[in-house]
Amino acid sequence: MPKRVDHEERRRLIAEALWRIAAARGLEGASLRDVAAEAGISLGQLQHYFTSKDEMLSFALEHIGQLAGQRIRGRIEALPGEPTPRTVLRETLAEMLPLDENSRIGQRVQIAYFVRALYDERPRAHAREGNRALRAFFAGQVARGVERGEVAADLDPEREASLLMGLVEGVSGHTLMELHTPEEAMGLIELHLERLFSGSA
Amino acid sequence: MPKRVDHEERRRLIAEALWRIAAARGLEGASLRDVAAEAGISLGQLQHYFTSKDEMLSFALEHIGQLAGQRIRGRIEALPGEPTPRTVLRETLAEMLPLDENSRIGQRVQIAYFVRALYDERPRAHAREGNRALRAFFAGQVARGVERGEVAADLDPEREASLLMGLVEGVSGHTLMELHTPEEAMGLIELHLERLFSGSA
Numbered sequence: 001m002p003k004r005v006d007h008e009e010r011r012r013l014i015a016e017a018l019w020r021i022a023a024a025r026g027l028e029g030a031s032l033r034d035v036a037a038e039a040g041i042s043l044g045q046l047q048h049y050f051t052s053k054d055e056m057l058s059f060a061l062e063h064i065g066q067l068a069g070q071r072i073r074g075r076i077e078a079l080p081g082e083p084t085p086r087t088v089l090r091e092t093l094a095e096m097l098p099l100d101e102n103s104r105i106g107q108r109v110q111i112a113y114f115v116r117a118l119y120d121e122r123p124r125a126h127a128r129e130g131n132r133a134l135r136a137f138f139a140g141q142v143a144r145g146v147e148r149g150e151v152a153a154d155l156d157p158e159r160e161a162s163l164l165m166g167l168v169e170g171v172s173g174h175t176l177m178e179l180h181t182p183e184e185a186m187g188l189i190e191l192h193l194e195r196l197f198s199g200s201a
Numbered sequence: 202m203p204k205r206v207d208h209e210e211r212r213r214l215i216a217e218a219l220w221r222i223a224a225a226r227g228l229e230g231a232s233l234r235d236v237a238a239e240a241g242i243s244l245g246q247l248q249h250y251f252t253s254k255d256e257m258l259s260f261a262l263e264h265i266g267q268l269a270g271q272r273i274r275g276r277i278e279a280l281p282g283e284p285t286p287r288t289v290l291r292e293t294l295a296e297m298l299p300l301d302e303n304s305r306i307g308q309r310v311q312i313a314y315f316v317r318a319l320y321d322e323r324p325r326a327h328a329r330e331g332n333r334a335l336r337a338f339f340a341g342q343v344a345r346g347v348e349r350g351e352v353a354a355d356l357d358p359e360r361e362a363s364l365l366m367g368l369v370e371g372v373s374g375h376t377l378m379e380l381h382t383p384e385e386a387m388g389l390i391e392l393h394l395e396r397l398f399s400g401s402a
Binding site for chain 1: 226227229230309312313315316318319320325328329332333336360363364366367368369370371372373374375377378379380381385388389392393396
């Protein structure tokens with residue numbers, strides 16, 4: 001299937017071009033034409049894959065989400081024994097912080113998407129869907145912690161999940177602004193998790 | 202001093218034009234020319250006040266910060282008796298959430314500034330300065346809570362301040378994305394404050 005291989009190769013080229021632009025100057029001011037030039041293809045060829053900037057950003061976000069998911073699974077599988085809910089949360093949250101160059105760039109792509117979503121319902125609905133899935137995953141881990149007696153039984157997993165999501169989002173932003181070092185950022189998340197998993201209200 | 206009055210009037214016109222653009226479509230793509238047109242003045246007249254977009258965004262942020270400060274003081278003064286540190290924190294945090302149309306627009310201006318600060322050290326240093334001042338203010342309120350026996354003595358006010366700042370930033374973003382209602386957002390902040398001011402670790 002030579003045609004299919006060609007498509008995948010081109011999508012990869014485009015994703016890498018988006019990545020380089022996000023790293024260097026941000027995607028906010030980048031046009032489809034800029035991305036085509038960076039990828040070394042024509043605007044027409046790019047438009048075969050994406051007809052709008054929002055579609056392109058969605059693709060970049062999904063690509064980042066997949067890479068982040070792979071890294072999280074890798075981190076968790078590398079740990080000895082059955083991972084506890086606290087470990088699963090810590091590793092997932094660590095991946096959401098801009099602790100290294102890759103995740104810093106990923107954050108910037110997410111911010112570019114967030115900014116578009118502020119003013120436009122379609123990308124907002126799409127972002128909301130992703131956030132809700134992540135919140136449900138977090139709530140499930142908190143509920144597992146309650147079952148295991150590690151989290152106080154009177155806590156509401158949904159609200160705890162919202163607190164965790166809010167905290168990691170804000171701490172990420174402050175880390176990008178160099179208000180915290182990456183180590184301090186992770187320390188704040190650990191502090192919050194320590195209290196959540198203290199077993200009492 | 203007719204000249205001075207004229208300057209103030211014009212700064213006000215410009216601030217209002219920025220506000221309207223932020224409300225309608227965001228400041229990310231807005232040029233100095235767009236803002237001059239919205240304010241009903243020439244580009245040259247605008248450049249008498251600001252020579253770059255970053256200067257203009259700094260001005261808009263300071264203007265917003267002043268208005269928010271006035272609203273916070275107003276809220277606190279309207280409360281009966283001497284305000285407790287928990288009340289001061291709650292009222293300040295409430296003002297930082299996008300709970301009404303004014304603060305939603307203020308948030309959008311801040312996000313526009315944040316995005317520029319990601320890629321440019323000058324606005325980043327400026328934003329960091331403002332954030333550090335706010336963090337010191339929060340830490341002071343937490344320390345007052347410790348003195349009054351309302352916050353556990355083994356908590357570190359600086360880290361608690363960083364947690365509060367991270368949480369309010371992230372919850373604000375999620376509220377703008379309509380992941381929470383404004384009421385749910387305020388409920389999350391109250392939940393966190395309730396635990397912080399529980400008097401025990």
